[in-house]
Amino acid sequence: MKEPIISISGIRGIFGESLTPENIVKYITAFAKYTGRKKIVIGRDGRMGGELVEKLIETTLLYCGCSVVNIGIAPTPSISLAVETLKAAGGISITASHNPQEWNGMKFINSKGIFLDADENAALWKYFNDTSNFYVTADKVKQIEYYPGFLDYHISRVLNISSLNITRIKKRKFKVVVDCVNASGSKIIPNLLEKLGCKVIKVDCDSSGIFTRKPEPLPENLKRTCREVKKNKADIGIVIDPDADRLVVITEKGEPFGEENTITAVVKHVLSKTSPAKRIAAINLSTSRSVDDIVNSLGGKIYKSPVGEINVIKKMKAVKAIVGGEGSGGVILPEVHYGRDSLVGTAIILSEIAESGMKVSEYKDALPQYFIRKSKIQLENIDADSIFEFLRNKYREFNQNFEDGLRLDFNNGWANFRKSNTEPIIRIITEASSSKVAEEMQVKLNKEIADFLK
Template identity: 30%
Template sequence: MGKLFGTNGVRGVFEEDLTLDFISKITASLAAFFKKGPILVGYDGRVSSTIISKVVIATLSSSGLDSAVCGLVPTPCLQYATKKLGYNGGIMITASHNPPQYNGLKVIAKDGIEISREDELKVEEIYFTKKWKISKKFGIITTEPKAIDVYLSGIKKQINIKKIKSLHPTIVLDLGNGAQAEAAPILCKDLGCKTILINEKIDGAFPGRGSEPTPQNLEKLSKMVVKSKADFGIAFDGDGDRSIFCDESGKILTGDRSALLLSKYILQKYPKSKLITSVNSTSVIEKIASDSQSNVLRTKVGSVEVSRKMVKEKAIIGFEENGGFMFGKHNQVRDGSMTMAILLDLLATTGNSLSKEMDSLPPSFTTKDKINCTKDEFKKIIQILQSEPYKKDLTDGIKLSLDTSSWIMVRLSGTEPIARIYAESSSQSKLDEIFNKYLQKVKAVLDR
């Protein structure tokens, strides 16, 4: 991983490590990388996003590149519009699920997907060697009004609208004060859904329940689904590329479990396909894929890793355990609204409730947590866990396979100064035992 780019773009605390001077210089580096425009620029609802966008477009212009601003949109909207509307690249101003004081840049290639790790290093080389230039001719700055319409049109082409409308579904949308408030309610209306909105006002402070949907902060969603007798609920993260579902009984589903269901549905229609996921995702996906003679390939953690592997392998599905699901026939990126549309298509096709569909999956139980951790402390954690007598995977941090259905994994976050701990097992009691044991081991290292 580079010095500036983390797991997913460039991020930092605004006015501390993400200063306006840094934003200008990294944008100048991006301009030198892209070489030509036009570049599509969008942003989420964070307080600092609009001022950062002004610096970005001014720097692109001074570098001689034309740009167009599509305004406040979900990240997958900007990505799809970059591809479909013929832009040479895109810059999304967002820090995704990070706390409000953060912001950042996600850099999109002309194919609508974040640039590769190799290209990130090229941008960093330009930055550190200061190989940017001021053009004698300013680039033209325009607006792009079609981004959301093009995005939603692309989603609707992938599903059976008539069948969904015949279902007359009721959905609770927890928009998390984030960018999907600009798109998801419109999509639901177009699909004939009755919608109940929670945290629908865009607010960069994310006062409703924070910018990241977790089982711990979705109690309001759960209660509203039950109260309104909705078919399901869905919660989006700050920039709208990830989604967490709630079934009709109020049960919050993990990203892994919903990904298993969506993957099963898609692979039944497209057998003998390829599916890409990261090393911290559920091991049950191999069983789901084998039922349709499909193959699972794993990557390091990060949507860039999964997306670029999808392109290389021509994979139809990609996903992460955090609720990031990718449908290759639309775009090889995480997309909260596309994911919601696939679930609507599934329920309209089967006629079953979401809970009944979930019950048809093989059992698996997963959990995760995070602790404050420096790079030096993480090295000590790796050393301790390497002495464990189990099969080890060092693709990203360290993953221990404890038996055929149980594993534990620890990795250093690429976006925050924390370590993330993941685990999976075949029963809740066994999962609790495993997770508590290794969480204490990790904490013991940090307490020394």
């Protein structure tokens, strides 16, 4: 039997192959032991097969003496917020995030509504091979509470964000094409948009869990959605990944706004409405320099962490950042909760565009202009460390940072190489002040690695 991928981001595997009833029971029993037979909040991203996983998790938690609150098909940020709000001991988001249809998994959340960090994961993992009996007798089995209405509370928290100008948003009467890949955002995102006075045109919002395209919201996977924006003469397109923690924006021209521009615009909006002493933001080391430019122009402070939501959150807490996130379209606003949240990002982007008076494409052009290109190397039967060693030696004359994989700073841009926490790949990110240079860097680096691996 194949083993699932276990990382700081949780557990992911192929349904029926590396994610089986046996190992689901093992990992959920371990989490019950870790949290101490207390209240656990669960929810799922809606993908096919998720209901079976959900029922198995419910039953296992009950066998372990936990009480369960199930909020149904729900974004991961909704589950995180529910853990914090309902004062649960932990939470489980049943999702494989942007992985393909055949995958599923579990993201584990601590009592503060935040993903487990490295130390917390290490403590949890110790229970994975603990075979001691932890099940209760029938008279000690607790109850399941079904709470699908919690999503309305999540929307209300977003609508109360202090920096939002809801009057201006409603006055713009945005026509919005929204694509939720038939997953967890299918109801909550259109509901939020309607409350903001938008005319909503839905694409893949039926909550069926059937992905009609590759679920990762990359430009090459969003061609149909881009066409729908132009066809419907929409003002903006909003695209959400399966567990709704990432936001991708499409301009009125049917072109990608750029995930890096999303976090840049959000940081600009939040900091510009805050007193100078509190203008502090945190991002990861692979996020665009455009955020640095915006923060510096506002007289604020910018801090950086390794890639990974929990790493950014820990940095935000340490430096008291009021906004943060990652260049993958993940927006974090502590005012709502510590976690990437596409609802938060959607509302703030609409507010920022509404107040600017610009079209989305015009706003994009007014931001600092950097160009990021991304690629990946599959690691099946390949030693990742040998690739890093090769690059360290080849580019030893350039500035190198090892805090998160390997970052190389060149005269005309930078490149970052890091092993994914969720897939057997190395991600390669390059950035430069022109798209041509960023693409040339990608081609050159990929060719050098391919030649090395021959």
